[in-house]
Amino acid sequence: MSGTVVPRRVAGLVVALLLGAVPAAAQGPGVFEIFASRQQSPATPLLGGISLGSYHGAIGMRISGALNLTTAQDSNFLGARYGYDGGCRRPHCHDGLRSGGYRQDAMGMSPSIGAWSADLDLIFAPVRPVPALRALLLGFSPYAFAGIGGYGVRPANAADTSNATWSVGAGAHHELLGWLGVAAEARYRQPFSNDSGFTPTWRDKLQYRVGLTASFGGRRRSNEAPPMAAAVPNAPCGRAPCPADDAAAERLRDPRFAQRLLDFADGYVGVQYATGGSSPRTGFDAPGFVRFVFGEQGVRLPVSVNDMAAAGTEVSTRTWSLRPGDLLFFSNDQTSAIDHVAIYVGHERIIHSTASGGGVRYDTLGGGERGQWFADHLVSARRVITDAGSPNDSAPRGTDGAPRPEGTTR
Template sequence: MLSNRSISLLPAIALCTTLASAQQQNSIGIFVARNDALPGAPKLGGLAFTSYTGPLGLRLSGGLHVTQDGNFGEERPPKLGVGAWTADADVVLAPFRTVPILTMLLAGFSPNAFVGIGGHGVQGTSDTSIATWSYGAGVTRSLLSVLGVEASARYRMPLRDNQVLPAGFKTEWEYRAGITIGFGNRPSSSSRRSASSARVERTRRDTRNSSGIPRSTPAPANSASAARVIDTADDYLGTRYRYGGTSPTTGFDCSGFVQHVYARHDLKLPRTSRQMASAGSSVTPRVSALRTGDLMFFAQNGSTVDHVAIYAGGNRIIHSSSSGAGVRYDDLDSRRGEYFVTHLIAARRVLGAERALVAAFGAELGKTLVTDLDPPDRAPAP
């Protein structure tokens, strides 16, 4: 018969099933752990698979403690065995992972909380195992575009109420630390096609009047400043792309180019696209809402900003693109443009009345936060 605790976990199990059917952003991790709830507090090594949909995720993990009977080099080869094991299925809540600005303010760290069911046991002269439920908290941090680190603490308890624990078993903590590798961080192909078609069609509709004739972007009050910014950006057409680059001599990455262009107009922006995504004022990420000189931010791996471009008006962007071999214009109605429209997630206005705020905030942010450099973009070749 199921206990009250088991019944209370049924909604979590149902949520796990729902999340598994809507996987969008995945990672696989390798971890080491110490389980104080098992006899002798063994150290384990294991694997974890996590799939997120927005801030909610499903994580499946398992670990083993390997024993060795004998030594290498002896006449009889050593015998390896399993001394202890753990297995868990968790529902994870990571509220900051879909809000890049909050993660950025925590120096790139994203906290999470989780609850799950599983089991653990020991093997030896007598094999003993029990079913458990657990809860805990952890933190992750991205190091590169797909590589990250994580750490967590989990409190384990027997799944059945009033269970008498086997000798040596405890209600105690388990601690983990490991690395993660992200993969498959894109919507399904059907979702990409439908989103792409809808957004490209909206872009085309937004840039035409009722007669079907293309119309120009409305001129903002600071159009002269915007025009000068685009003229400056135009000066660097053909400058080669360079990862981490900030110089017209050696090359630009996407944010290095934007930062350099605006610096020539006495506007100091933060160093990376993720940092820039908090500068200025927010604009609806739709082409019809943009003004010349606005910044457009793209997420190629789900929800994390990793590319920035300047809106040049007339349905075009200018940026330093690895797939485009350097600084270039891209038409948002083209095949390449469709890629960027599909991955557009934010826009910011940094020209005009917000100038002083951008300069002050950008300067302070650049001093206090260190974030990853922007990765190369993966747009189709021109």
């Protein structure tokens, strides 16, 4: 069989993986990754590949594929490294030229598949949906996985070593710019045909992988503002914040409400800043983002940042007094005039739509010049999750004067 022809059993395996993973990938936020992988032995080829994953909370599904493309000449050399006979057995080899101790022919530079891998993995990432825990781990999110797939080294003019495999492994992901990140993992791979489980030489079967990831989509992310948000200014309510209905009022009393709120807000990191904006389609300003996030959870807040600063219950701005979900208010001139609002995440981190940062992002109070600006200009904090009230419509305002993030220009 030619080195460029994938065996039928391999093709069937890849098709099965695609059919199994595509429905999962169509749901929830996704992660696209470009990666390089290699097994423990330095003699094994380096593979380059891509993967597509989809997550629902801490559970994810991922499909990956990687190839090592080589020439027929390199495949002969690869076969020698693996103990295969790399000699040419094609009838037209007598037309070739000898070079470096082996024979080349007219097809010597044609591309072929030197090695391949394909995997469908079920992933468990307990820290991924919890921004506060990721903050504790400095942005790292560990995960474990188990999967099925295949792996093969395919030297020219030699037996195909492709096998269907099962695998288990673990790794970690780290966010660099919100949507951009890096990942590294180790995988133990074993053929289904081998029923010995973990062998004494299990380290030789480890496959290491490093990659660059890009997140897309988001939790319940939409290009339009929710219908409830448009109805807020005219909604009757006693005092802000106001639950939209009995179900929303019940959610407010749930101790897990703050975490769900922050988990939802995290899905909009990277949305652009827009003055007066209140939807993902047009972008958000500071009060627009806060109002949208709370509104999607069924809680109405006032339109303007000044009215938000009167909602709920006042709490100390000392970090040990703050709870996740509290609203923090900032003044450019450190007076009572409120210019900006953010949602407190925990561990001195905030999530907000910031003019100086270009959109929805995280910042750390006191972290660097930018974080220090927010720490110095924090003037009040309000706890809104446990109160009920009504909105108060007025002109929006919410442009911060913080230094721009490093590496950005006006």
